[in-house]
Amino acid sequence: MHVLILGGTTEARRLAQALTAGHPGWRVTSSLAGRVARPLLPEGEVRTGGFGGADGLARALRELQVDALIDATHPFAGTISFHAAQAAATAHVPLLALRRPGWVPAPEDDWHHVNSLEEAARALPSLGTRAFLTVGRLGLPPFASIDDVRFLIRSVDAPEPPLPPHSEVVLDRGPFTPEGERELLRTHHIDVLVTKDSGGEATAPKLVAAREARIPVLVVRRPEVPEGVTVVGSVAQAAEWAGGISGPGVSSRSGV
Missing domain, CATH: 3.40.50.720 (NAD(P)-binding Rossmann-like Domain)
Structure with a gap:
């Protein structure tokens, strides 16, 4: 089982930690955009830099034999989220978006x-x-x-x-x-x-x-998540989703 996390957020690091600790036999790769000079690195494998748009990401999903893609980027990283949706559809890889809940104003807020x-x-x-x-x-x-x-x-x-x-x-x-x-x-x-x-x-x-x-x-306001993409709000939910993808005999890359 190979999970690719589009990361750079606190939630992405926590998810990488949860997956590597909970599934020792899995391969967990986190991809960072490279915009921060000294990023806090997650557990597991780490790659830095872009993929070259949706087509490049789709190629990477195939070449790296990714079984599940989790978009845990910043809520305002809109471009990569749309590229992830297109690439996942092209490569027939299940996709999940992990988004921390937005802030809610209190009655006394202006x-x-x-x-x-x-x-x-x-x-x-x-x-x-x-x-x-x-x-x-x-x-x-x-x-x-x-x-x-x-x-x-x-x-x-x-x-x-x-x-x-x-x-x-x-x-x-x-x-x-x-x-x-x-x-x-x-x-x-x-x-x-x-x-x-x-x-x-x-x-x-x-x-x-x-x-x-x-x-x-x-x-x-934050941009919308691409239409049709499943969204969860916690690391625990994302880890549970990934566990469900890893059922025996299922190959996400074949489109099954």
Whole structure:
């Protein structure tokens, strides 16, 4: 049984650990996009870099003799998810999407939902003048032309230009704490938070701090999972699904 995990997330690492520990005879390979300089590596085999689109991934599924494909990428890694759906259909490999549940606002939250980073950039100046921008280093270009807002940008790796003209960069990696986020908002006089609906606990404390400070939050909705793809919200569910694929005499690559 060979499981290929499209990873790079906490859930992907936990899934690789669960599968290698629970099924010693399986081959578990995690694929990382290579966008983070010093990624936290999962257990099992690891490959880094893209596949060359849906066709390249389909070829890899055949060549690596993959029996099950699990898309455990970031909720906003939309392109690879569609490539995975196309490749799995082409190679006749079962596909599952593992997605951490999105965040849910509390009654006292002041959240403003938008559908894209571009919409967030257009809405931002009306909500505040000192923004805490937590959309990842690749999501900064839509904000680069805003000159009437001061930005505190947090990223795992140093972002490349273009950056907003009035910006300060903090390099850090979660998990974060409510205490730390409160201090960050207070020290930098933040009056608006901008984030993508990534879900999960590691970066959720910023939402708690924003709620307590009564500042608005611009939340970019996550893209849809490709139509027809089964989605689960926990590592345990994904591991159970993979176990069901490994029934005796079943060859997913033959389309059976």
